[in-house]
Amino acid sequence: MTALAEQTAPVADDETALSRKIRTQRRSGRDRLVTAGGVVVLLIIWEVAARQVNPILAAPPSAVFTALVGMISDGSMPQAVWESAQPFLVGYLLAIVVGIPVGLLVGRFRVVEAAIGWLVIAGYAMPMIALTPVFMLWFGLGFAVKTAMVMTMTVFAIAINTWNGVQNVPRTTIEVGTAFCASQPRILWQIVIPSVIPSIMTGLRIGIGKAVVGIVIAEFFTALGGIGGVIVDAGHSFQPDRMFAAVVVLMLAAVALTGLIGLVERWIAPWNRSITGSGR
Amino acid sequence: MTTTAPGHSAADARPADLAVEVRQVSKVFGDDRGHRVQALKDVSFQVRRSEIVALTGRSGCGKTTLLRIIMGLEHPSSGTVVVDGDVVHGPGLNRGIVFQNAELLPWRTALGNVEFGLEARGVPKEERRAAAEGAIELVGLGHAAHRRPHELSGGMRQRVGIARALAIDPAVLLMDEPFSALDAQTRENMQGELLEIHARTGKTIIFVSHDIDESVLLADRVVTLVPDPGRVHAELDTAFGRGGSLDDRRTSAEFARRRHELLQLVHGRQIQPQEDGKSA
Ligand SMILES: Nc1ncnc2c1ncn2[C@@H]1O[C@H](COP(=O)(O)OP(=O)(O)OP(=O)(O)O)[C@@H](O)[C@H]1O
Ligand SMILES: [Mg+2]
Numbered sequence: 001m002t003a004l005a006e007q008t009a010p011v012a013d014d015e016t017a018l019s020r021k022i023r024t025q026r027r028s029g030r031d032r033l034v035t036a037g038g039v040v041v042l043l044i045i046w047e048v049a050a051r052q053v054n055p056i057l058a059a060p061p062s063a064v065f066t067a068l069v070g071m072i073s074d075g076s077m078p079q080a081v082w083e084s085a086q087p088f089l090v091g092y093l094l095a096i097v098v099g100i101p102v103g104l105l106v107g108r109f110r111v112v113e114a115a116i117g118w119l120v121i122a123g124y125a126m127p128m129i130a131l132t133p134v135f136m137l138w139f140g141l142g143f144a145v146k147t148a149m150v151m152t153m154t155v156f157a158i159a160i161n162t163w164n165g166v167q168n169v170p171r172t173t174i175e176v177g178t179a180f181c182a183s184q185p186r187i188l189w190q191i192v193i194p195s196v197i198p199s200i201m202t203g204l205r206i207g208i209g210k211a212v213v214g215i216v217i218a219e220f221f222t223a224l225g226g227i228g229g230v231i232v233d234a235g236h237s238f239q240p241d242r243m244f245a246a247v248v249v250l251m252l253a254a255v256a257l258t259g260l261i262g263l264v265e266r267w268i269a270p271w272n273r274s275i276t277g278s279g280r
Numbered sequence: 281m282t283t284t285a286p287g288h289s290a291a292d293a294r295p296a297d298l299a300v301e302v303r304q305v306s307k308v309f310g311d312d313r314g315h316r317v318q319a320l321k322d323v324s325f326q327v328r329r330s331e332i333v334a335l336t337g338r339s340g341c342g343k344t345t346l347l348r349i350i351m352g353l354e355h356p357s358s359g360t361v362v363v364d365g366d367v368v369h370g371p372g373l374n375r376g377i378v379f380q381n382a383e384l385l386p387w388r389t390a391l392g393n394v395e396f397g398l399e400a401r402g403v404p405k406e407e408r409r410a411a412a413e414g415a416i417e418l419v420g421l422g423h424a425a426h427r428r429p430h431e432l433s434g435g436m437r438q439r440v441g442i443a444r445a446l447a448i449d450p451a452v453l454l455m456d457e458p459f460s461a462l463d464a465q466t467r468e469n470m471q472g473e474l475l476e477i478h479a480r481t482g483k484t485i486i487f488v489s490h491d492i493d494e495s496v497l498l499a500d501r502v503v504t505l506v507p508d509p510g511r512v513h514a515e516l517d518t519a520f521g522r523g524g525s526l527d528d529r530r531t532s533a534e535f536a537r538r539r540h541e542l543l544q545l546v547h548g549r550q551i552q553p554q555e556d557g558k559s560a
Pocket of ligand 2: 343380
C-alpha cells in the first residue's frame with residue numbers, strides 16, 4: 001500500500017469542541033435568557049458605537065433594521081435571496097450527491113483511497129477562492145459559476161467527513177455483520193452507512209458554512225445579483241445600512257440552515273443524540 | 281441432528297461425533313509498538329455433538345480469542361479448527377456467537393437486532409419476525425422489543441445478544457460470558473432456558489464463564505485455561521446428574537465436589553489426590 005493509504009483520514013477540525021457543545025447541550029430556560037441578554041448587549045454596544053462614526057462607514061442596528069424593512073417591502077431583498085438560493089441549493093445538493101459516495105468509497109476501499117484520497121485532502125485544504133477567476137473563465141458570470149463555487153467549496157468537506165466516519169466505524173460493529181454471514185453489500189448498507197450517518201451530518205453542517213462562503217465569493221467576483229451582489233453594490237455606493245442588512249440576512253439564513261440540518265439529523269439518526277453529547 | 285446423549289467420556293468419541301475440534305491452535309498478536317503477545321499456545325480440545333463445554337480461566341488467558349477463532353472472526357497463527365468436519369476459514373452458517381459486550385447495532389430496536397442475523401440469512405419477513413419475537417420472549421424482553429440499545433440496561437442488552445444468536449438456531453452456539461451482567465434471578469432463568477433449549481435442540485454449546493458454579497452447573501465438561509501464554513491446563517468432567525432439575529444438580533454432593541476441583545484447577549493447581557480418592 002502507499003504511504004497515503006496507511007495514514008488515517010485527517011480529522012475535520014472545523015467543528016470545534018465548543019460548537020459541538022453548543023449544539024448538543026440542552027437549552028434550559030436560563031440559558032436562553034442569557035443568550036437573549038448577550039444579543040441585546042451586543043446590539044446596544046453596536047448602536048452606541050455606530051452613532052459615533054461617519055454614517056458612510058457604519059450603520060447602527062436601528063438604521064440597518066429600517067433598511068432591511070425597506071428592502072423587503074420594495075422586493076429587492078426577496079429577489080436577491082431567491083437569486084442566491086437557487087445556485088446555493090443546486091450546488092449544495094450536487095456536493096451531497098458527489099461527496100457522500102466519494103467519502104464512502106475512499107473510506108471503504110483502500111484502492112480508491114490510494115487513488116483519490118490525496119485529491120480529497122488537497123481539495124479540502126486548498127483555499128477555493130483561488131479558483132474563482134478560472135471558474136469565471138469556464139462557467140461565465142451567471143448561475144453556473146455560482147453553482148460550481150458552492151459545489152467545490154462544499155463537496156470536500158462532506159467527502160472528508162464521510163471518509164473519516166467510515167474509518168471510525170468500530171471494527172466490532174462490522175464484525176457483527178461478518179459473524180452473522182452478511183454479504184458485503186448488506187454490511188455496507190446496514191452497518192457501515194448507518195454508523196457513518198452522524199459523521200455525514202457533521203459534514204453537511206460544516207458544508208453549509210462552506211457553501212455560504214462559496215456563494216458570497218462567487219457573487220462578489222461576478223457582482224451579478226444575489227445577496228453577495230447587494231453587499232458589493234451597497235459597499236460601493238456607501239450605504240452601510242443596506243450592506244449590513246444583507247449581511248444579517250445571510251447570517252440568519254446560515255443559522256437557519258444549520259438548525260435544519262440538526263433537525264434532519266435528529267429525525268434520521270435519533271439514537272445518536274442520546275449516546276453522544278455532554279449530558280448536562 | 282444427532283442426539284448423542286451427553287455425558288460419556290472423551291475417549292469413546294468417534295470422529296463422527298465431534299462437533300468442534302481445536303487442533304494445536306496458537307495465536308500471536310502484534311501490538312501497536314511491535315511487541316508480540318502470545319495469546320494462545322498449542323491449544324487442543326474436542327467438543328462432541330450436543331455437548332456443553334465451559335471455558336474458564338483468569339482474565340486475559342485467551343478465552344475470547346479462542347472463541348473468536350472458533351467463530352472464524354480471527355485466524356489462528358498456527359493450528360486449525362474443524363467444525364462438523366470442515367476446517368474453519370471464516371464465519372459460517374452453522375455457528376452463532378454471543379459477544380462479550382453484546383455488540384448491538386445502536387440504530388436498531390431490540391427486535392430489529394434479533395432480526396439482523398435472520399435477514400442476513402435471507403429468511404422471509406413473516407417467518408423472521410415470528411422467530412425474532414419468539415427469541416426475544418424467550419430472554420424475557422417481550423416488553424422491551426421496540427426499545428433501542430441505549431434505552432436498555434447492560435443485562436438487557438446482553439440478553440438481546442443471546443436472543444440474536446438463538447434466533448438463527450445455529451448447530452454450534454458460542455457464548456462469551458453471556459450471563460455475566462445479569463442479576464441472580466434473571467441469570468438463573470436464563471440458565472434454565474439454555475438447558476431447556478439444549479434439551480430440545482441438541483445444540484453444541486461452548487460458553488466462556490468466570491463463574492465456577494455456573495460452569496459446573498451448566499457444562500458437561502469444563503476446559504480450564506491458564507495465561508501467559510494461554511494454554512489448556514486441564515479438563516474436568518462435570519456431566520453428572522443430567523436430566524434432573526438445576527436445583528437437584530446444585531444441591532448434589534457431586535456438584536460440591538466438582539466445584540471444589542474446578543476451583544483448584546482455575547488456580548493453576550492439580551486436583552488434590554485425596555479429593556480424587558474420596559470421589560472414587
Ligand atoms: N486484537 C488484539 N491485539 C493484541 N492483543 C490482543 C488482542 N486481542 C487479545 N489480545 C491479548 O490476548 C490475550 C487474551 O485476550 P482475551 O481477550 O482472549 O482474554 P480473555 O480470556 O477473554 O479475558 P477476559 O476474561 O478478561 O475477557 C490478552 O493478553 C490480550 O491482551
Ligand atoms: Mg474475554
